[in-house]
Amino acid sequence: MRQIINFFLKKKFDQYFLRDHNIAKKIVNYLSFENYNTVVEIGPGLGILTQYLLINNPYHHIFLIEIDEELVSFLRRNFPISKEKIIHIDFLKWNPEEVNLQNFAIIGNFPYNISSQILFHILRYNQYIPECIGMFQKEVAKRITSHKGKKTYGILSVLVQTFYDVKYLFTIKEKVFFPIPNVQSAVISLKRKNENTNFNKNMLFQCVKIAFNQRRKKLKNSLQLFKHIPNFQKIPFLNKRAEELSVKEFLQLTKEIEIRK
Secondary structure (H helix, E strand, C coil), X not given: CHHHHHHHCCHHHCCCEECCHHHHHHHHHCCCCCCCCEEEEECCCCCHHHHHHHHHCCCCEEEEEECCHHHHHHHHHHCCCCHHHEEECCHHHCCHHHHCCXXXXXXXXXXXXXXXXXXXXXXXXXXXXXXXEEEEEHHHHHHHCCCCCCCCCCHHHHHHHHHXXXXXXXXXXXXXXXXXXXXXXXXXXXXXXXXXXXXXXXXXXXXHHHHHHCCCCEHHHHCHHHCCCCCHHHCCCCCCEHHHCCHHHHHHHHHHHHHHC
């Protein structure tokens, strides 16, 4: 396996290959398959997760999205998945609507350098994605699952938790990867909320990003973009800082701004 990995390894794709089969099985087993029968794996690499997706769920539809052309060839040679379901593309440019996918889970060992961007892309299509099991750098996983008042609480925390119930599953040591990374990894679970989502999604993203990009300021100062709207000063929470607002309070803030516009 080491020889195969050396052949495929490309630094530009930030590739770290999981080698521990027990961990791979454990990750796949967290998929619930509740109300969906299609799984999209991001960055399958040499297929350590893929093989257990196929073993455990032979009657479900599996799509693989891989950016490395050589790995795409490897996957097509070694896994009984139709070629049109092994997609050679950058996930950040992938549109599920183009392949008529409207209800599917996501799983993957996400590249550290684009893991936040992967999450934002998932949020873009969250109406199609009821569940996600993902491996992240441990620090990023902590940020995603963090709550108000903590230093790790930020943009990812609020936006992901607006749409998904988030759970930190387990930590993974460095030694189970090749090459060995300088950081630990962690697996988290996202399960889409069924709550009312009657709010302006773009407005929420805008407010949260502005607020946390100036997190030391009170919201009445960081959200000056909206100071022209009627009764701006009466909007709730303006005397607080971003890290002091819960996810629900950010939603309320967004709705208040939208109503007054």
